[in-house]
Amino acid sequence: DVKVTQSSRYLVKRTGEKVFLECVQDMDHENMFWYRQDPGLGLRLIYFSYDVKMKEKGDIPEGYSVSREKKERFSLILESASTNQTSMYLCASSLPTTGELFFGEGSRLTVL
Amino acid sequence: RKEVEQDPGPFNVPEGATVAFNCTYSNSASQSFFWYRQDCRKEPKLLMSVYSSGNEDGRFTAQLNRASQYISLLIRDSKLSDSATYLCVVTLSGGSYIPTFGRGTSLIVHP
Numbered sequence: 001d002v003k004v005t006q007s008s009r010y011l012v013k014r015t016g017e018k019v020f021l022e023c024v025q026d027m028d029h030e031n032m033f034w035y036r037q038d039p040g041l042g043l044r045l046i047y048f049s050y051d052v053k054m055k056e057k058g059d060i061p062e063g064y065s066v067s068r069e070k071k072e073r074f075s076l077i078l079e080s081a082s083t084n085q086t087s088m089y090l091c092a093s094s095l096p097t098t099g100e101l102f103f104g105e106g107s108r109l110t111v112l
Numbered sequence: 113r114k115e116v117e118q119d120p121g122p123f124n125v126p127e128g129a130t131v132a133f134n135c136t137y138s139n140s141a142s143q144s145f146f147w148y149r150q151d152c153r154k155e156p157k158l159l160m161s162v163y164s165s166g167n168e169d170g171r172f173t174a175q176l177n178r179a180s181q182y183i184s185l186l187i188r189d190s191k192l193s194d195s196a197t198y199l200c201v202v203t204l205s206g207g208s209y210i211p212t213f214g215r216g217t218s219l220i221v222h223p
Contacts, residue, residue: 033211040120042215043156043199065172090155094211099144099203101211103155 023091118214137196
């Protein structure tokens with residue numbers, strides 16, 4: 001059974017803290033994505049990666065960075081968390097040939 | 113203009129009803145189309161891919177109209193468990209495969 005695992009389901013952080021969100025997939029997928037989802041705004045792409053050590057900015061990369069040192073792991077980093085980064089963060093992976101996305105369960109981040 | 117547009121709803125229908133959602137896309141080079149289902153506070157999950165010839169999976173039928181640049185989802189004999197948000201996803205081909213999501217259509221099926 002395919003699996004995308006996000007390390008933390010719920011996090012509460014303070015403004016200015018550094019936050020790491022980890023995502024691991026066991027399907028040997030080349031593509032990995034980080035989205036955030038907010039009410040009324042839908043899913044918005046933050047960053048994506050097509051291969052190890054490769055990353056591309058999505059629609060809303062400001063305030064975020066990513067790391068992909070291994071094929072199965074894609075990390076999202078908030079260097080200095082702010083209250084407007086309170087959101088649901090969703091990681092996904094896909095094969096380049098089909099485009100079908102497999103999502104993790106999401107990480108709900110609250111920044112106080 | 114947003115690349116992928118959906119009516120947010122909510123669509124409020126009784127059990128047993130037939131309901132249809134449309135989703136329009138702006139990029140004529142779009143090649144892959146999907147409908148995802150998202151339950152409250154859960155991650156999206158693939159409901160069905162949408163093929164040029166249309167496809168059916170039980171009570172669900174998906175259609176693609178390239179000329180008018182929209183896809184549709186028809187749900188027959190609605191069940192209470194169909195209550196969810198339905199997300200339209202459009203992907204460009206040519207190696208990029210960056211999925212673009214609509215904001216979703218909310219469906220509420222009531223007894």
